[in-house]
Amino acid sequence: MSIDLMALLPPQWRERMEPLLDPDHVAALSAFLTEEYAGETPIYPPLPDLFTAFRLCSPEDARVLILGQDPYHRAGQAHGLSFSVPEGVTPPPSLRNVFRELQDDLGIPPSKSGSLTGWAAQGVLLLNAVLTVRAGAAGSHAGRGWEEFTDAAIRVLDAKDTRVVFVLWGSYARRKRTLVTRPHHVILEAGHPSPMNPRGFLGSRPFSKVNKALADAGLPEIDWARRSL
Numbered sequence: 001m002s003i004d005l006m007a008l009l010p011p012q013w014r015e016r017m018e019p020l021l022d023p024d025h026v027a028a029l030s031a032f033l034t035e036e037y038a039g040e041t042p043i044y045p046p047l048p049d050l051f052t053a054f055r056l057c058s059p060e061d062a063r064v065l066i067l068g069q070d071p072y073h074r075a076g077q078a079h080g081l082s083f084s085v086p087e088g089v090t091p092p093p094s095l096r097n098v099f100r101e102l103q104d105d106l107g108i109p110p111s112k113s114g115s116l117t118g119w120a121a122q123g124v125l126l127l128n129a130v131l132t133v134r135a136g137a138a139g140s141h142a143g144r145g146w147e148e149f150t151d152a153a154i155r156v157l158d159a160k161d162t163r164v165v166f167v168l169w170g171s172y173a174r175r176k177r178t179l180v181t182r183p184h185h186v187i188l189e190a191g192h193p194s195p196m197n198p199r200g201f202l203g204s205r206p207f208s209k210v211n212k213a214l215a216d217a218g219l220p221e222i223d224w225a226r227r228s229l
Contacts (some may be wrong), residue, residue, distance in 0.1 A: 002045070002128045003034045013054045014151065020152040023029070029145030033132065039095040042135040044071050045078035050081025053127050056120035059156050063123040063219055064165045064210055067154075067173040069192070073138050075102075081126040084116035087228060097193040097201060105205045108225045115228040122222050129152060129172060163217035165210045169193060169201060186213040 005026055006014055036043050045052070068082030072092060079086045082096050091099065091114035099110035110188040120126055129150050145223055154176055157164045164185050166176045170192030177187050191200015211221040 001038070003030050003037065005030045005033070009051055010054050010058070012060065013051075013057045013156070016059055016159075017149075017152040018158045020155055021149065025145050025148055029149065032144050036132070036134070042075065044073060044075075044133050044135060045080045049078070049080040050131060053082070053125055053151075053197060056081070056117060057123060057125045059160070061123045061215060062125045062157055062160070062164060063162075064222060065125045065127060065154065065157055066119075066125075066167045067169070068128040068177060069170060070128050070139060070142065071133045073089065073133045073136055073140075075135065075197070078133070080131075080196055081116055081120055082127055082128045084120075085114035087115045089114055093195045094193045097195065101193070101202055101204065102207055102224055104202070105207045106224060108143045111227055113228050117229040118226040119222065119224070121229055122226065124222060125153070127155070129176070151176070151179055158182055158185065163213065163219060165213045167206055167210065169206075172198070184217070188213075191215070 006018060009017065037047055066082060071078035072085065076089055077085045077092060078199050083098055085091060085095065095114050096110070104108060116126055127150060130142050130146040131150065132141045132146070158164070158180050166177070166180050166185060166187045168177060168187065168189045172188050177189070180187055188206050190204035190206060191197045193201040207222075207224050214221050
């Protein structure tokens with residue numbers, strides 16, 4: 001089976017991102033992923049979940065971007081949304097810190113469910129800079145072309161005439177701030193929610209800040225308590 005990334009990408013995103021991408025680079029990334037998914041080492045997320053973030057959040061509806069680094073690399077965790085895990089999967093440590101901050105910020109108690117599909121359905125693009133990973137090997141697909149691909153998605157959001165709030169957690173995500181060029185957008189930066197770096201994230205109060213930035217622009221706030229569909 002040969003993977004065609006542009007064919008898999010939802011049409012609303014494809015028509016906006018394709019002019020921003022080098023076809024040869026996309027073809028090389030597609031060929032690399034074709035080999036990787038056909039290999040013996042599992043690749044996460046499963047191919048049907050690769051573009052979940054784009055499927056659940058159209059460019060028209062996107063009001064917030066939460067940018068991660070790359071998917072969870074343990075079996076059953078990654079399903080195409082940054083920081084999220086499928087229903088029934090125990091929230092990993094980074095997501096537990098996100099829930100801890102959500103409680104401290106807005107008083108919303110942690111959930112046993114780690115699914116964030118409810119956020120995505122409200123216009124939160126839960127995107128990783130790199131969209132695939134080998135099992136047990138964090139960062140294993142970095143530098144293979146995903147960065148250019150997801151940069152194009154960020155540029156699509158930057159081109160919007162309505163405000164988008166860009167939430168950048170960790171040094172990897174914060175490098176993307178240069179892609180946000182239009183003054184009506186808002187950038188919120190903090191450390192990564194990983195337990196290895198709790199001081200840089202805990203206390204940053206991103207959820208109330210996102211809602212204030214949206215309200216200031218006359219846009220609906222996110223119901224952060226609605227975490228799953």
